[in-house]
Amino acid sequence: MDTDVIVIGAGLAGLQCARRLQRSGHSVTVLEAKDGVGGRVRTDLIDGFRCDRGFQVLNPAYPAVRDWINVSALRLQKFGVGAVVNTDEGKSTVAHPLRHPDRAFETLRSKHVPASDVLALIRWIGPALLREPLTGQVATQDQTLSASLDRAGLTGRLRRDVLDTFLAGVLADSSGGKSASYVRQLVRWFALGVPGLPQSGMQALPEQMSRSLAEPVRLNNPARKLKETAGGVEVTTENEVLSSRLVVVAVGPQHVAELTDQPSPKTHGLTTWWFHAPEPLEAGKFLMLDAAGDSGGPAGPIWNTAEVSAVAPSYAPAGAHLVQATTLLDRPDGLAEESAVKRDLARLYRTSTTDWKLITHHVVPHTLPAQPPPLIERGEQRIGDHTLLAGDHRDTGSIQGALVSGDRAARSAAELLARG
Ligand SMILES: Cc1cc2nc3c(=O)[nH]c(=O)nc-3n(C[C@H](O)[C@H](O)[C@H](O)COP(=O)(O)OP(=O)(O)OC[C@H]3O[C@@H](n4cnc5c(N)ncnc54)[C@H](O)[C@@H]3O)c2cc1C
Structure with missing residues (x-):
């Protein structure tokens, strides 16, 4: 095996995943299709x-x-x-x-x-202010943002x-x-x-994250194909085939279906x-x-x-x-x-x-x-014996959601690696 885990995508989810895995003592290679880290968080000077x-x-x-x-x-x-x-x-x-x-x-x-609107706003957001965000699988009684604001009388x-x-x-x-559950969290x-x-611009965030990686992110290096094998995964890039025990696909919602059998979220x-x-x-x-x-x-x-x-x-x-x-x-x-x-x-x-x-x-x-109701939050990320999926679409569409999703994928990967 070339490495323990290959992370595909150096957006916030992929970077947090790689950092967490590295901290738990695993070797990680990060592949990024573009010429810089950050995915949706980049800055032009x-x-x-x-x-x-x-x-x-x-x-x-x-x-x-x-x-x-x-x-x-x-x-x-x-x-x-x-x-x-x-x-x-x-x-x-x-x-x-x-x-x-x-x-x-x-x-x-x-x-x-x-x-009257201020009172209705307090009714709508009050409970979310008083408790930590959901950590369950599916937000029960979720509805669309408009319906929930109407219901609160706002x-x-x-x-x-x-x-x-x-x-x-x-x-x-x-x-x-x-x-509405997702939007309440953001408003909270x-x-x-x-x-x-x-x-120095929003890209300073992913750059800070990537600086702590022992192996630099491999830029301009898109993964083209994934194949699960008996003991791990093979990832085909433009120039080579890399092997690892696990792969974390953190490519952004629109690219999910290009590499996995999962649909690309809207x-x-x-x-x-x-x-x-x-x-x-x-x-x-x-x-x-x-x-x-x-x-x-x-x-x-x-x-x-x-x-x-x-x-x-x-x-x-x-x-x-x-x-x-x-x-x-x-x-x-x-x-x-x-x-x-x-x-x-x-x-x-x-x-x-x-x-x-x-x-x-x-x-x-x-x-x-898109994240329509019901919000599926912190759902299963494992989509194959050796393949995990990470990204804001697996949690909440936000910087918070992307980071949490990457971290969760790393923890699941570390558990799988420990099982051997
Ligand atoms: C305009 C805009 C405004 C936003 N405003 C806010 C805000 O104010 N607050 C907030 O919390 N959130 C905001 N967000 C959302 C937040 O930026 C995202 O939720 C978060 O950055 C998503 O990170 P990610 O790692 O899940 O995905 P991405 O950032 O999409 O990262 C995916 C990475 O995978 C790479 N990739 C794709 N295919 C391959 C491949 N085959 N091989 C290798 N690499 C590949 C991509 O190039 C990319 O770098 C905003 C987003 C945008 C675009």
């Missing part, structure tokens, strides 16, 4: 701007991040806890009153936050103007069809932590546009949500936007301003042209965007697994 491949944030409240990542080394630059909400009536800030006491008055008298403007728009952007899904962590961006996607703006913008450290559409939601292609460099100055050269804008691929205007996106940004920021320069844009069709 373009003319001094750091553009993550799809706008995303790191929440230090994730238990897996707290336990396994050196967060202080990442030097997180933190967002404001709240949002600027744009409607036909104007813009107003809805912010966490304890974290932003200077905005408490504006928030509490905002028409986006009626008392049907007013807090829902329409803020929650639906915010969650659609976070989940890359405007249908409200995701598992948003309530407990203040998300931010690492000083996914949802989004697009992130990155612009260089010459002047600072008024939303500051808050995300801006557009709820100016006729029945809530945005009036144009953009669901959320932020001046990322106001939060993370390291994301732009001195004096320059980096703006992200997110569109959703499940909408007809999800693939809007640059001109339409700039027009929409002019409407949202109420400023001319003629001088804004496009830096890059990322179309990410497989942002997150």
Whole structure:
């Protein structure tokens, strides 16, 4: 055998799996198809701007991040806890009153936050705040996000103007069809932590993880085929056939069926546009949500936007301003042209965007697994005598879910190896 375990895929799940196995004394080889580690968590450095491949944030409240990542080394630059909400009536800030006491008055008298909705929100999220996330197999009594918000009575403007728009952007899904149990977990962590961006971009997270591996990740090295043998597995790459006692397939949902007999889970996607703006913008450290559409939601292609460099100055050269804008691929205007996106940004920021320069844009069709109800959480990962499957689609579609899934796969693999 060339090694104890081959891990296919150097996303967060694969990297955590390899680190855990290495720590328990096993030899591990990690194969990665692309030219860098991180999978969905990568950053392009373009003319001094750091553009993550799809706008995303790191929440230090994730238990897996707290336990396994050196967060202080990442030097997180933190967002404001709240949002600027744009409607036909104007813009107003809805912010966490304890974290932003200077905005408490504006928030509490905002028409986006009626008392009946606040009570309904407490009914909806309260139980999840009081206990640790599920660790069972299937979330019982799960339903879609929309049905569960309706059931809690969360049907007013807090829902329409803020929650639906915010969650659609976070989940890359405007249908409200995701598992409510899954979304409650994400909201729980948003309530407990203040998300931010690492000083050198989101890719600093997987890079930190890969640095602790004894054998460097083999980049530009896609696995083409897996074959279980009597005592292990053979993995065929472009140039060689490697053998190991076990293999962990951590390739991201869209590639699962290419290497295994399991179906590829459905996914949802989004697009992130990155612009260089010459002047600072008024939303500051808050995300801006557009709820100016006729029945809530945005009036144009953009669901959320932020001046990322106001939060993370390291994301732009001195004096320059980096703006992200997110569109959703499940909408007809999800693939809007640059001109339409700039027009929409002019409407949202109420400023001319003629001088804004496009830096890059990322179309990410497989942002997150679909995860309809019921949420199957921490289910079986073993799919063959010598084959395990890991990735966010096996837990929850999130950084937390990917890390937990990789760690669980490593623990199962270590048990199988110990049995001989
Ligand atoms: C735009 C965007 C925004 C997001 N926002 C957030 C957020 O704010 N908060 C949050 O918690 N989560 C967010 N996520 C989700 C989070 O990034 C993912 O859940 C997590 O990174 C998934 O990790 P993974 O290891 O499961 O899969 P992946 O990152 O997809 O890793 C799979 C790896 O396998 C490799 N691979 C595929 N096929 C092969 C092969 N044949 N051989 C070798 N290698 C192969 C791929 O190249 C890739 O590197 C976001 C994701 C995106 C894309």
